[in-house]
Amino acid sequence: MDRRRRGFTLIELMVSSAVTFVTVLAVSAAFLGYTQSFYTQAGIRGGQASLRQTHLMVVRNLRMAGYGMEPPLAFDFPAGWGRDGTNSVNRSNQLSFRMRNPAFNAFASNVGSTAITLAEPLTEGLRKGQVIQVVCTGAVGWTYAQLSEDAPKGSAALPLEVADPDGKFPRMNKFTPVCFNSAGGSAKTAIFKIDVFHYSVRLVDDDGDATTPGRPYLFRRHGLGEKNPLEDNYGEPVAEDIEAMRVSFLREDGSSFIPDPTQPAPDYGTALDDPLRKNNSPANIRxxxxxxxxxxxxxxxGASKDRMNDIPAFGRKLVLSGKDLIELPEEALTTDPVTNKPIAYGFRRVVSEMTVQVRNMRSSELPLPVYSLNAGTPDECKGKLPTDNFNCAGG
Incomplete structure (x- = not known):
């Protein structure tokens, strides 16, 4: 029986090849699109995660600003802190504030203008530049000083920087009250640690290419062990891809203002309706x-250089015009004002604002309880006292 071999014609092969090619092309395009979308969404999620992390960290620390301190000393305003300052990368404010560390206390046996001798050795080390608060028994007097050298764990001496000639914080060293001279007796002089949190946005050249914009990071400084010039001490990076930070301050009535440390500050005896509580002193930050x-x-x-190439505006900003404080619309940034380099393009950006109540600034008296010692028990305070003497004389 004669059987003829059957096969595909050339046209059939060409048609099948074309169909296969189109199918593979469509699948490849879909895969590439999915991959691009996946990485884009992953990048957006990374930015959002960094934003959440930053907000939680800054807000948690900021809520403690001014704890255990006088309100005028709670916030610091270093050179160029404003959004239009020459050192403000991406028009970013610096945020600097202080608080007493509630987890540290020590007692002094001798207080001097250049050094403090402790009653017991340190249970943790203190670094050069650490600000300390020195409080007399019963908080009848207190002052501030700054360490001139590291004080390692186990040390019983705190070397101090020379007092500022004008008695400015933190090198006040005002150990003139009589209460400091009785540190070696039954009364105790308490030593507390003042923590500093200084946040700022900095650009880091992580790709080694000086012609391209650096990657933005949020840095935090604590003012410890720093070298000169201070501008080179960025501190530690705590969040990546934070491109800008804006800081505004509000009074008790909710009005915005630019704090001016040179203005007179209200004290604990100032009436609540006194004009001093409505001026631009940092003590009025609420x-x-x-x-x-x-x-x-x-x-x-998929973004070109003319797309997603700016930092969005925040809305409005306060500007001092003569003696008046006026609001002007913010402007999106396309060029970094410090490096004069164009803003990196092709990045999705998320804007977020949060208002933080600084409750320690509302205090009408210093949160250092005044107490007296029981005559029969020299080391016991009247009233409820922790058995380990923690924070006695000022907690």
Whole structure:
């Protein structure tokens, strides 16, 4: 029986090849699109995660600002802190504040203008530049000083920086009250640690290419062990891709103002309706508005240089015009004002603002309880006292 071999014609092969090619092309395009979308969304999620982390960290620390301190000393305003300052990268404010560390206390046996001798050795080390609060028994007097050298764990001496000629914080060293001279007797002089939190946005050249914009990081400084010039001491990076930070301060009535440390500050005896409680002194800060811009951790590969190439505006800003404080609209940034380099393009950006109540600034008296010692028990305070003497004389 004659059987003929059957096969595909050339046209059939060409048609099948074309169909296969189109199918593979469609699947590849879909896969590439999915991959690009995946990485884009992953970058956006990275920026959002960094934003949440930053807000939680800054807000948690900021809520403690001014704890155990006089309100005029709670916030610091270093050179260029404002959004229009020459050192403000991406028009970013610096945020600097202080608080007493509630987990540290010590007692002094001798207080001097250049050194303090402790009653017991340190249970943890203190670094050069650490600000300390020295409080007399019963908080009848207190002052501040700054360590001139590291004080390692186990040390019983705290070397101090020379007092500032004008008695400025933190090198006040005002140990003139009689109460400090009785440190070696039955009364005790308490030593507390003042923590400093200084946040700022800095650009880091992580790709080694000086012609491209650096990657933005949020840095935190504590003012410890720093070298000169201070501008080179960025501190530690605590969050990546935080591209801008805006800080605004509010009074008791909710009005915005630019704090001026040179203005007279109200004290604990100032009446609540006194004009001093309504001026621009930092002591009148009652809330802080923190605005952040976070960018995606990866660039959108489909974006051109003329897309997504600016830092969005926050809305409005306060500007001092003569003697008047006026509001002007913010402007989106396309060029970094310090480096004059264009803003990195192709990044998705998220803007967020949060208002933080600074409750320690509302105190009408210093949170250092005045107490007296029981005559029969020299080391016992009248009233409820922790059995380990923790924070006695000022907690």
């Amino acid at each position: 809330a802080v508005v923190i605005g952040l811009v976070a960018r995606s951790s990866t660039r959108d590969s």
